[in-house]
Amino acid sequence: MRTSSHWIRLAVAAVAAVTLAGCGLGDPSGSDDAGGGGGGEVTGKVSLQTWALKPKFTAYMEGVIDAFEKKHPGVEVEWLDQPGDGYSEKVLSQAAGGTLPDVVNLPPDFALPLVKQNMLLDAAAADPKLTADYVEGGTAAYRFAGHEGTYGYPWYLNTDVNYWNSTLLTRYGLDAKKPPATLDELIAAARTVKEKSKGSVYLMSRKPGLMDFANAGVKLMSDDGKTFTFNTPEAAALLDTYRAAFKEGLLPKDVLTETYAGNTKLFSSGTAAWTTAGGNYITSLATDNPNLAPQVVSSPAMGTPPLYVQGLSVSKATKNRATALALARWVTNAENQAAFAHLTSIFPSTKASASDPFFSRSDGTNAGDAKVTAFGSLAKATMLEPVQANDAVKTVINQQIALALNGQAGSKEALDTAVDRANQLLKD
DSSP states (O other): OOOHHHHHHHHHOBOSOOOSTTSOOSOTTOTTSOTTTTOSOSOEEEEEEEESOTTTTHHHHHHHHHHHHHHSTTEEEEEEEEOSTTHHHHHHHHHHHTOOOSEEEOOHHHHHHHHHTTOBOOHHHHOTTHHHHBOHHHHHTTOBTTBOSOOOEEEEEEEEEEEEEHHHHHHTTOOTTSOOOSHHHHHHHHHHHHHHHTTSOBSOOOOOOHHHHHHTTOOOBOTTSSSBOOOSHHHHHHHHHHHHHHHTTOSOGGGGSTTOOOHHHHHHHTSBSEEEEETTHHHHHHHHOTTTGGGEEEEEOSSSOBEEEEEEEEBTTOSOHHHHHHHHHHHTSHHHHHHHHTTBSOEEOBGGGGGOHHHHSOOSSHHHHHHHHHHHHTTTOBOOSOTTOOHHHHHHHHHHHHHHHTTSSOHHHHHHHHHHHHHHHHHO
């Protein structure tokens, strides 16, 4: 999973000033209710907490809530929105103090600590239609090793696609219409770019991580979710491949240092000809570098696409279970998610959204093509990184990967150290 800063940027970056009129807030089919699983009448007061949606999306959220209250006379929704910074700590503090809202916005990694403390409702048990109405990758993100149940309604999703600078690829003898689709092809193309650009341009500009190990078939964690297990021969072989590429000069030297700008920044500056990013990246690139944006072409992610998930969970201590479940389903239904997607760079998590032309048909632009590529990838996208891999764990892993790539440690040695230290962090 990406760090929380990714979701902060996602939540506050509106890419179009679209009004909500005509977006269809609500669900005329009435499928927003939890199929009777709530075990009571939808009425009374409930609280809903979101993460960093004010002020950009105040009008949207108020429209969703007003429509819910109109559909269910007698319901009153108290909307709480927390700032981006420190949100995880805020949720944990609420949980410890017994003030967790009835419905709360939680990505899977934030939900796990509460699941461990038995503080979240098993949504699948309470709502039999959950798995039928939402995409499998979204609901699977809220199932945790060692815990029976599904502890969230997937709200909105994103994934990565490949972006290529077609001008640079063509200049250095590569076919922008047939970009690399495997790591071996990527390395071969990177060698061509290095040779023909005389080292002034890179194709590859990031070191590998847990997602790359997962795509290489490496089992990252034990079945019970208590132990990291990625120190395998397959992972070591992958690091060996990257170490050879780094030694050959196919990656920037600072990719292993604290000064590393990130591959999207290197791509935007024209230093790198390839990056990975979310499905609406070209739209934001048009603001950052309007001259580059028209030159960009996209292709599906190599291997299994990563899935990034935000969701709504219901507090197990809620005193108004039926209304809380109905509200979680209402906010995450197909029409409300579609309206949200018109405002920012996200994709819906409902199966009913598959035929929505806004996502499934390109407008003929390269940005439209990329959006369709990303949306089509969601069907097979999964969370490649385990939720236990928090920022502290990733820091340890990245440090050891850097040592392996620059030759200061053997690949297996670095992985063994990374696993030992990561597992110790799980115990702390």
